[in-house]
Amino acid sequence: MNSQWETVIGLEIHAQLATKSKIFSGASTAYGAEPNTQACAVDLGLPGVLPVLNEEAVRMAVIFGMAIEAHIAPYSVFARKNYFYPDLPKGYQISQMELPIVGVGHLDIDVDGVSKRIGITRAHLEEDAGKSLHENFHGLTGIDLNRAGTPLLEIVSEPEMSSAKEAVAYMKKMHELVRYLGICDGNMQEGSFRCDANVSVRPIGQKEFGTRAEIKNINSFKFVEKAINHEVERQIELIENGGKVVQETRLYDSVKDETRSMRSKEEANDYRYFPDPDLLPVLIDEDFKVQIKAELPELPQAKKQRFKEDYGLDDESALQLTSSRALANYFEIVVKESSCTAKICANWVTGDLLAALNKADLEITDSPVSHERLAGLLKRISDDTISGKIAKQVFEELWQGEASADEIIEAKGLKQITDTGAIESIIDKIIADNMDQVEQYRSGKDKVFGFFVGQVMKEMQGKANPGEVNKMLKDKLK
Amino acid sequence: MHNKSITELAKSLRSGEFSSVELTQAFLDRINQHSALNAYITVTEERALEQAQQADVRLAAGDAELLTGIPFAQKDIFCTQNVKTSCGSKMLDNFIAPYNATVVEKFNQAGAVMLGKLNMDEFAMGSSNETSYYGAVRNPWDTNTVPGGSSGGSAAAVAAKLAVCATGTDTGGSIRQPAALCGITGLKPTYGRVSRYGMIAYASSLDQGGPMTRSAEDAAIMLQTMAGFDEKDSTSVDLPVPDYRIGLTNSLEGLKIGLPKEFFGEGLNSDVAATLEAAINEYRKLGATVTEISMPSFKLAIPAYYVIAPAECSANLSRFDGVRFGYRCENPVDLTDLYTRSRGEGFGKEVKRRILMGTYALSTGYYDAYYIKAQKIRRVISEDFKKALSEVDVIMGPVTPSTAFGIGEKIANPVEMYLSDIYTIAINLAGVPAMSIPAGFANNLPVGLQIIGNYFAEAKLLNIAHLYQQVTDWHTQSPKGFE
Numbered sequence: 014m015n016s017q018w019e020t021v022i023g024l025e026i027h028a029q030l031a032t033k034s035k036i037f038s039g040a041s042t043a044y045g046a047e048p049n050t051q052a053c054a055v056d057l058g059l060p061g062v063l064p065v066l067n068e069e070a071v072r073m074a075v076i077f078g079m080a081i082e083a084h085i086a087p088y089s090v091f092a093r094k095n096y097f098y099p100d101l102p103k104g105y106q107i108s109q110m111e112l113p114i115v116g117v118g119h120l121d122i123d124v125d126g127v128s129k130r131i132g133i134t135r136a137h138l139e140e141d142a143g144k145s146l147h148e149n150f151h152g153l154t155g156i157d158l159n160r161a162g163t164p165l166l167e168i169v170s171e172p173e174m175s176s177a178k179e180a181v182a183y184m185k186k187m188h189e190l191v192r193y194l195g196i197c198d199g200n201m202q203e204g205s206f207r208c209d210a211n212v213s214v215r216p217i218g219q220k221e222f223g224t225r226a227e228i229k230n231i232n233s234f235k236f237v238e239k240a241i242n243h244e245v246e247r248q249i250e251l252i253e254n255g256g257k258v259v260q261e262t263r264l265y266d267s268v269k270d271e272t273r274s275m276r277s278k279e280e281a282n283d284y285r286y287f288p289d290p291d292l293l294p295v296l297i298d299e300d301f302k303v304q305i306k307a308e309l310p311e312l313p314q315a316k317k318q319r320f321k322e323d324y325g326l327d328d329e330s331a332l333q334l335t336s337s338r339a340l341a342n343y344f345e346i347v348v349k350e351s352s353c354t355a356k357i358c359a360n361w362v363t364g365d366l367l368a369a370l371n372k373a374d375l376e377i378t379d380s381p382v383s384h385e386r387l388a389g390l391l392k393r394i395s396d397d398t399i400s401g402k403i404a405k406q407v408f409e410e411l412w413q414g415e416a417s418a419d420e421i422i423e424a425k426g427l428k429q430i431t432d433t434g435a436i437e438s439i440i441d442k443i444i445a446d447n448m449d450q451v452e453q454y455r456s457g458k459d460k461v462f463g464f465f466v467g468q469v470m471k472e473m474q475g476k477a478n479p480g481e482v483n484k485m486l487k488d489k490l491k
Numbered sequence: 492m493h494n495k496s497i498t499e500l501a502k503s504l505r506s507g508e509f510s511s512v513e514l515t516q517a518f519l520d521r522i523n524q525h526s527a528l529n530a531y532i533t534v535t536e537e538r539a540l541e542q543a544q545q546a547d548v549r550l551a552a553g554d555a556e557l558l559t560g561i562p563f564a565q566k567d568i569f570c571t572q573n574v575k576t577s578c579g580s581k582m583l584d585n586f587i588a589p590y591n592a593t594v595v596e597k598f599n600q601a602g603a604v605m606l607g608k609l610n611m612d613e614f615a616m617g618s619s620n621e622t623s624y625y626g627a628v629r630n631p632w633d634t635n636t637v638p639g640g641s642s643g644g645s646a647a648a649v650a651a652k653l654a655v656c657a658t659g660t661d662t663g664g665s666i667r668q669p670a671a672l673c674g675i676t677g678l679k680p681t682y683g684r685v686s687r688y689g690m691i692a693y694a695s696s697l698d699q700g701g702p703m704t705r706s707a708e709d710a711a712i713m714l715q716t717m718a719g720f721d722e723k724d725s726t727s728v729d730l731p732v733p734d735y736r737i738g739l740t741n742s743l744e745g746l747k748i749g750l751p752k753e754f755f756g757e758g759l760n761s762d763v764a765a766t767l768e769a770a771i772n773e774y775r776k777l778g779a780t781v782t783e784i785s786m787p788s789f790k791l792a793i794p795a796y797y798v799i800a801p802a803e804c805s806a807n808l809s810r811f812d813g814v815r816f817g818y819r820c821e822n823p824v825d826l827t828d829l830y831t832r833s834r835g836e837g838f839g840k841e842v843k844r845r846i847l848m849g850t851y852a853l854s855t856g857y858y859d860a861y862y863i864k865a866q867k868i869r870r871v872i873s874e875d876f877k878k879a880l881s882e883v884d885v886i887m888g889p890v891t892p893s894t895a896f897g898i899g900e901k902i903a904n905p906v907e908m909y910l911s912d913i914y915t916i917a918i919n920l921a922g923v924p925a926m927s928i929p930a931g932f933a934n935n936l937p938v939g940l941q942i943i944g945n946y947f948a949e950a951k952l953l954n955i956a957h958l959y960q961q962v963t964d965w966h967t968q969s970p971k972g973f974e
């Protein structure tokens with residue numbers, strides 16, 4: 014990228030709130046139903062119907078506002094955003110304009126180990142539109158209104174990101190946060206979490222913003238990065254060739270990997286916002302905020318800090334373990350139940366378990382190894398029933414999900430041998446069979462010690478207690 | 492039997508003098524006989540007789556309410572399941588509502604018999620019922636004159652006794668003005684008293700359904716059924732509904748009546764003024780005291796209303812786009828064509844005029860000058876009413892500047908037409924309840940007296956109207972040919 018130019022990015026993220034019913038009707042929000050089976054009279058915008066606000070959506074918006082330390086508006090207002098489109102049943106979208114429910118807040122992101130605070134201008138509640146389906150209708154357009162009326166929280170950032178990388182970091186952080194808060198399932202394929210990116214460039218040192226283009230409806234982290242990088246290149250090239258960026262809405266085409274113009278500012282709608290007379294202003298009092306605050310889960314940042322302090326974990330493990338609430342919970346239960354050190358638990362969870370989950374493309378919530386079973390396994394390490402090495406073997410069995418660690422150890426005879434008599438006789442045999450190596454060791458070649466350990470373990474099929482083996486070998490080889 | 496009040500009919504139905512089926516048939520016959528009035532858009536004969544039959548079963552079982560078996564009619568603005576609900580528009584000429592408005596549901600539960608759906612100005616926009624796609628309604632007192640609007644079909648039907656009573660809706664006077672011009676009793680309740688769910692919206696912050704009847708007592712009975720909180724309407728108010736009949740005969744001794752001097756000035760027909768003066772004298776005889784008050788914001792009501800109501804309607808009517816229901820133009824070539832022709836062909840002139848006015852008022856650059864300004868005026872008007880109603884119990888005045896005007900007389904001049912609601916519009920902006928009751932005649936046409944009360948003072952208004960109707964007989968008089 015040209016070093017004379019500076020990029021300015023602001024994101025508008027649409028997070029679909031995980032309410033059971035729609036924001037203004039009782040219809041279900043479940044994804045994937047037959048077209049138009051989850052749209053009631055209100056969603057269809059029939060003559061005479063009226064919206065009734067879903068309190069759960071308000072609660073979720075307030076939870077979000079508190080998580081980003083934002084001002085929660087004691088008085089917010091729904092407004093009608095007027096435009097015609099076939100999948101917008103009423104000819105207006107109920108949104109919030111002048112008085113949004115969540116005011117100024119912030120989110121801290123990390124890029125290449127450097128922390129940066131991104132301002133959040135506002136977050137407001139609105140209803141989603143339906144979907145226009147252009148395929149398979151013999152040249153006509155089908156309309157599915159199942160999604161119409163699904164609650165969205167639109168989170169608007171300040172134009173404070175200066176690279177695609179930062180934008181991706183912000184989006185990922187936001188994605189993690191809303192899932193943490195349990196207010197959005199974060200499913201990007203289904204469109205539950207998507208964003209519009211406002212992108213402009215300016216010569217380094219210039220104060221005024223350049224003219225921005227808005228890239229609409231990006232639904233993956235990869236596409237955000239690509240779309241922004243493309244748009245930045247396009248704008249720089251345009252300006253350097255004597256052209257001018259025009260304010261417009263653009264669409265990112267992930268197949269062609271380019272952005273193209275949807276509509277210019279001149280063609281833009283005048284949305285004629287005005288307060289929706291069918292809905293009362295939303296009033297939020299202190300009691301409600303206190304109640305929400307008490308219910309607020311520990312946030313990722315705080316959790317990570319606590320994991321470092323309480324469990325003595327390094328930064329990376331703490332970050333990894335707190336990447337989702339479910340994983341963090343899993344880890345904490347394992348620590349509590351296994352009586353192993355937190356470090357061993359962390360190694361197991363971030364190591365074997367996550368590797369297996371990744372390989373099987375499973376979420377922690379779908380793990381075939383429950384936290385009880387993993388804790389059961391680690392317990393047997395801590396009480397020396399099995400060695401770490403045998404434990405890996407047991408874990409593979411656990412993954413099959415048929416038995417507990419104890420049952421596997423029992424059935425397969427994997428119990429560690431701590432009987433010193435048995436170990437001693439093996440050691441004696443090994444020493445007797447390998448006198449050359451004994452000589453080498455005694456003449457100062459310490460490395461040979463490993464050879465003896467290996468031989469003993471091999472003879473005992475790995476079941477000998479390694480500590481015991483070490484101690485006795487050292488005595489015998491003296 | 493068509494001249495009886497609801498309580499009289501209820502008595503007859505219980506005594507076995509006649510059945511609901513017989514009563515319903517009598518009204519169906521009258522509707523048929525007087526179809527030239529054009530009061531009904533749809534007569535639901537079969538359904539009415541079925542409901543009457545069911546009502547007779549309830550009556551026989553002793554499980555009946557006051558309205559059980561009473562034939563009434565709905566303004567065609569209330570969605571009625573499996574019945575055409577046109578809102579007086581070509582746009583909805585093919586619309587069979589798939590659900591019931593809350594008000595319809597309530598009358599169903601009460602066992603009332605719906606005779607049909609009444610004519611109205613298109614989407615409730617009009618003051619003469621001439622904007623209806625189904626043609627003008629004729630005023631039974633003089634069939635060359637208008638019945639008023641937008642609930643013109645309701646007023647004409649009740650005056651001509653083509654229904655015992657009817658529902659109406661009032662956004663700027665649409666219950667009271669036609670009630671006045673047709674010599675019946677009409678009540679616009681406090682905004683939020685009657686659910687708007689299923690009532691096709693014109694201007695959401697002003698629309699309010701209410702009863703249109705021949706007497707205050709009948710209005711009390713109807714309102715009892717219509718009023719109440721509805722969780723489907725966020726703007727309905729969660730206050731208990733009082734018994735509206737219990738205080739009907741309370742004494743008016745010491746009642747303080749305020750007459751706004753602005754209501755009796757220029758613009759008010761002198762014969763109408765004289766009739767009202769006589770009516771107010773009756774109240775003096777009933778023990779009321781009368782004082783002159785001032786409503787300085789009165790003249791601002793029409794301009795404020797014609798910003799707010801069109802602004803809201805411009806959005807409310809966007810759903811009529813030819814996509815999901817209602818009128819769709821033939822062979823649209825593309826989306827824009829579908830929209831412009833469906834709406835261009837489906838809406839009438841007055842509706843289009845108000846959509847355009849509202850769209851303009853909400854547009855970037857005009858919003859503050861029009862919409863915000865109008866909202867400020869609305870607050871001033873509300874304050875004026877609150878202040879006045881803290882000094883007097885009720886405000887009285889004219890409903891309309893004149894008696895019923897001729898069909899075709901004002902339709903070409905919208906501003907003149909808008910001025911016929913000059914005494915009613917401010918009430919909607921403030922949200923207070925108001926009634927129109929028959930107060931006499933001027934040039935052989937009915938004159939209405941308006942009674943305006945404080946928020947949720949419907950019982951008081953009904954009491955004031957009822958006592959007047961005990962000492963006068965204006966409300967029992969029949970137009971010629973409709974006795």
